[in-house]
Amino acid sequence: MINETDLWSLAKRALAPADRPAEHNPPQWPPAQDTSRISRSVPLHDVLTARRSVRRFREDPVPDTDLATLLDLATSTDRQMWPHGTAATTPQAWLVSGVAGTSGARLRQYVPRRSPAGAATAVEPLAGEFTDHGDCPEPALLAARYAPAPVTVLICAEITDDTGTAADDTGSDYGRALLRASAFGYNAWLSAVAAGLGGSVHGRSSPEVTRIVRRHTGTPARHLFTLVLGHPAESPQEFGP
Numbered sequence: 001m002i003n004e005t006d007l008w009s010l011a012k013r014a015l016a017p018a019d020r021p022a023e024h025n026p027p028q029w030p031p032a033q034d035t036s037r038i039s040r041s042v043p044l045h046d047v048l049t050a051r052r053s054v055r056r057f058r059e060d061p062v063p064d065t066d067l068a069t070l071l072d073l074a075t076s077t078d079r080q081m082w083p084h085g086t087a088a089t090t091p092q093a094w095l096v097s098g099v100a101g102t103s104g105a106r107l108r109q110y111v112p113r114r115s116p117a118g119a120a121t122a123v124e125p126l127a128g129e130f131t132d133h134g135d136c137p138e139p140a141l142l143a144a145r146y147a148p149a150p151v152t153v154l155i156c157a158e159i160t161d162d163t164g165t166a167a168d169d170t171g172s173d174y175g176r177a178l179l180r181a182s183a184f185g186y187n188a189w190l191s192a193v194a195a196g197l198g199g200s201v202h203g204r205s206s207p208e209v210t211r212i213v214r215r216h217t218g219t220p221a222r223h224l225f226t227l228v229l230g231h232p233a234e235s236p237q238e239f240g241p
Contacts, residue, residue, distance in 0.1 A: 054198030055147040057230030062151050066195055067095065067229075068128045071110050071153075074188040075128070078180060089157050089177035091184040092221055094213055096136045096152040105139035107216055108132050133217055142209070146202055150230040153188065155181045156213055156221035178205075181224035189227055198232035201225070 071093055078091060093110035108130045136142075142152055157177040185201050192199050202225070209223040 053200035054230075054232045055149075055200055055228070056233040057147070057149045057198070057228075058233055060150065060231045061097070062197065062229055062231075064130060066192075066197070067110070067130075067151065070188050070191040070195060070197075071128055072112070073191045074184045075112050077187045078184050081183060082176075082180060085176065085180065086173070088160055089173055089180055091177075091181045091224075092156045092158070093184075093188075094154040094156060094217070094221070095130065096139070096142060096154065097150065099136075099139045099143050099146075099148055099150075099152050105136040105142070106132065107134065107136035107213075109217070137212055137216055138208075141212075145206065145209075146226055147200065147228045149199070149228040151228070153185070153227040153229065154209055154213060154223055155185050155225040155227065156210075156223050157181060158220050159222055160220070177222075178224055185225040185227045189229075192227075192229050196231075197229055199227055199229040201227050 074091075074093075078085075095108045095110060096105050097108065098105045110128050111131055112128045146152060157180070159173050159177050182203060185203075189199055189201050205222070205224045206226075207223075209226070210221075213219070213221050213223055
């Protein structure tokens with residue numbers, strides 16, 4: 001058993017940038033990002049207590065700075081948990097903004113920014129960037145399957161076997177990708193709660209969503225996990241635990 005008073009210090013240590021030499025990270029991965037903007041602002045117990053599934057949201061948009069912060073944290077934690085993970089199973093975050101069940105939704109990709117060449121650590125946190133891929137097809141499908149939220153994060157991965165072809169659901173790469181995508185989604189959700197947002201996670205992969213992402217982006221990415229985010233329509237005491 002872990003004493004409740006120890007949870008905050010243990011989680012803070014786990015979510016903080018890894019204290020290991022830079023060469024332990026694969027060369028294509030930059031050092032873990034500074035997570036102090038979130039981890040030092042809200043006690044862990046408060047975050048866990050406030051973690052409730054939210055499926056009704058206000059129309060207020062979520063600023064890109066907030067989205068980048070929580071996705072940076074999820075990316076940083078993924079790199080600590082999988083220091084030798086393959087690039088093929090690295091989670092990708094595709095964001096659909098403005099899903100209201102009709103039209104006007106945009107599809108963007110979150111791209112973690114690399115540290116400057118030769119820099120061992122970054123003095124200031126380097127926020128990720130968002131690449132716009134234009135109008136998102138079938139927003140009604142996403143709204144019906146998940147929730148009409150300001151932001152829908154489709155967490156995907158490019159899963160291939162040794163020959164470079166798509167792997168099936170039973171391969172080791174698929175299991176690793178699914179585990180990493182789930183952890184990525186939950187870490188992003190917890191950091192969103194710490195930042196005052198609400199949301200819900202949906203662990204089931206969707207062939208329909210995979211087809212949307214592949215057709216609209218031209219990548220072999222496979223959908224594995226979904227996180228919807230926004231400002232809750234009700235206060236926490238109104239929708240209960």
